[in-house]
Amino acid sequence: RQQEQEVFEERHLRFISHLGKGNFGSVDLCRYDPLGDNTGELVAVKQLQPNKQANMADFQKEIQTISSLHCDYIVKYRGICYSAGRLSMRLVMEYLPYGSLIGYMEKCKHTLNTRRLLLFASQICKGMEYLQSLRYVHRDLAARNILVAGDTLVKIADFGLTKIVPFDKEYYRVTQFGESPIFWYAPESISEYKFSHKSDVWSFGVVLHELFSFCELSRNPKRLTLQRIGSDIQGPMMGAHLHNVLKDNWRLPVPAMCPPKVYSMMMQCWAYTSEDRPTFFHLQDLIESSLQDERE
Ligand SMILES: C[C@H](Nc1nc(-c2c[nH]c3ncc(Cl)cc23)ncc1F)C(=O)NCC(F)(F)F
Numbered sequence: 001r002q003q004e005q006e007v008f009e010e011r012h013l014r015f016i017s018h019l020g021k022g023n024f025g026s027v028d029l030c031r032y033d034p035l036g037d038n039t040g041e042l043v044a045v046k047q048l049q050p051n052k053q054a055n056m057a058d059f060q061k062e063i064q065t066i067s068s069l070h071c072d073y074i075v076k077y078r079g080i081c082y083s084a085g086r087l088s089m090r091l092v093m094e095y096l097p098y099g100s101l102i103g104y105m106e107k108c109k110h111t112l113n114t115r116r117l118l119l120f121a122s123q124i125c126k127g128m129e130y131l132q133s134l135r136y137v138h139r140d141l142a143a144r145n146i147l148v149a150g151d152t153l154v155k156i157a158d159f160g161l162t163k164i165v166p167f168d169k170e171y172y173r174v175t176q177f178g179e180s181p182i183f184w185y186a187p188e189s190i191s192e193y194k195f196s197h198k199s200d201v202w203s204f205g206v207v208l209h210e211l212f213s214f215c216e217l218s219r220n221p222k223r224l225t226l227q228r229i230g231s232d233i234q235g236p237m238m239g240a241h242l243h244n245v246l247k248d249n250w251r252l253p254v255p256a257m258c259p260p261k262v263y264s265m266m267m268q269c270w271a272y273t274s275e276d277r278p279t280f281f282h283l284q285d286l287i288e289s290s291l292q293d294e295r296e
Pocket of ligand 1: 019020021022025026027044075093094095096097098099100101144145146147156157158
């Protein structure tokens with residue numbers, strides 16, 4: 001479906017700084033300044049890393065996905081820029097000045113209370129409800145893929161791994177993992193490569209854990225999991241070991257100062273059987289009820 005996409009002319013797109021690297025792409029801060037007087041707007045521009053041309057098809061699917069999303073809790077698509085010289089094109093998105101959630105939490109953790117963390121959780125949950133309504137499975141929901149638009153607004157970003165669940169099935173099966181974030185993966189994703197709205201709910205539980213751990217490196221899901229399964233485990237064996245401990249009902253430990261009701265929400269997201277996990281709609285109610293407790 002051809003969106004009314006805005007075409008950005010490369011000659012007016014001025015590089016300012018490098019923002020970061022994703023799975024196959026990198027994102028730069030640019031100013032789109034057709035008048036050449038610095039009154040143009042700041043945008044975030046994503047391009048494939050040079051040697052990863054092989055992923056042009058995936059990149060075009062990512063552009064297709066993000067251009068079809070219109071939600072306050074999802075980073076906004078602005079358009080594309082065809083690079084005259086090179087074959088590749090670039091994805092232009094809104095620039096969020098507060099940056100990634102991880103960087104924001106590290107800087108502002110002392111100003112964040114439970115209410116604000118629950119507000120962020122509620123917004124991510126609403127973004128996921130919206131994605132689910134379009135039968136999209138994000139597959140890479142993690143604090144590193146959440147952006148901060150302001151002190152009271154966060155947005156989901158990075159749709160590089162997002163897939164559409166086929167109409168006749170409840171899950172999407174991938175053939176192989178890339179550099180996969182297995183520490184955010186549901187058991188059935190690790191053992192059977194199955195991804196569904198319910199596996200996104202599992203990852204949402206891990207994002208809740210990251211939020212209530214203030215995204216501290218010492219408490220991050222990968223480090224805590226490697227402490228449990230042994231950091232000498234490498235490669236494909238890591239997935240097998242992780243699946244085993246999850247089957248034995250090991251879960252990420254309760255973060256310090258985390259309200260019991262919030263840890264119980266995480267534990268519900270981490271039900272081994274995918275059908276036993278709450279929907280994003282039900283999670284919204286649980287978050288609202290925790291917010292009520294914080295008001296009393
Ligand atoms: C690879 C890029 N990495 C980074 N991006 C930004 C950023 C600030 N402000 C931004 N505004 C719009 C966008 Cl798309 C990114 C940024 N800051 C630090 C980064 F390391 C990225 O896309 N990360 C995924 C996600 F966007 F979800 F955080």
